[in-house]
Amino acid sequence: MGNEYFQVLGRPNGMGRARLGVVVGRRTDRRAVGRNYIKRTVRELFRHEAAQLAGIDLVVRPRRAFGRTEGAAARDALAQLFRRIRGRFPQGGGGV
Numbered sequence: 001m002g003n004e005y006f007q008v009l010g011r012p013n014g015m016g017r018a019r020l021g022v023v024v025g026r027r028t029d030r031r032a033v034g035r036n037y038i039k040r041t042v043r044e045l046f047r048h049e050a051a052q053l054a055g056i057d058l059v060v061r062p063r064r065a066f067g068r069t070e071g072a073a074a075r076d077a078l079a080q081l082f083r084r085i086r087g088r089f090p091q092g093g094g095g096v
Contacts, residue, residue, distance in 0.1 A: 001084055005066060005077040006042075009059040010085040018053035020046045022060050029065035038062050045075055049082050056089050058082075 001008055013019060022042050024035045042060050046053075066074045 001081060002063065003077050003081060005063060005074045006081055007061045007063055008078075008081040008085060009061075010089060011057050012055055012089050013057040014055070016054055018046070018050045018055065019057045020050075020060065021058065024062055028062050034065050034067065037068075038066065041071060041075060042078065045078050045082070049079070052086055053082060056085060058085065 020043065022039050024038050026035070029035050029038065042062075046058070046060075060078070
């Protein structure tokens with residue numbers, strides 16, 4: 001599932017905790033500073049939401065670059081996707 005900023009893939013992992021993978025290619029942002037900012041933003045939001053996402057493996061791929069000016073909108077968009085994933089796998093680690 002995705003939106004303007006991110007594509008998020010999720011799958012139950014059978015564990016009691018959530019795991020995160022972040023993929024930010026050079027095509028998203030040519031500068032390493034921008035790619036690192038995107039990864040930090042995703043990891044920080046995941047850290048806050050990890051308890052609610054227990055039992056789910058997530059892969060987050062940004063669709064476009066964003067900076068500090070758009071950071072809040074991007075975080076809101078990612079939080080919305082995390083809520084949708086959580087609704088799709090309500091029990092978390094129920095197996096595949």
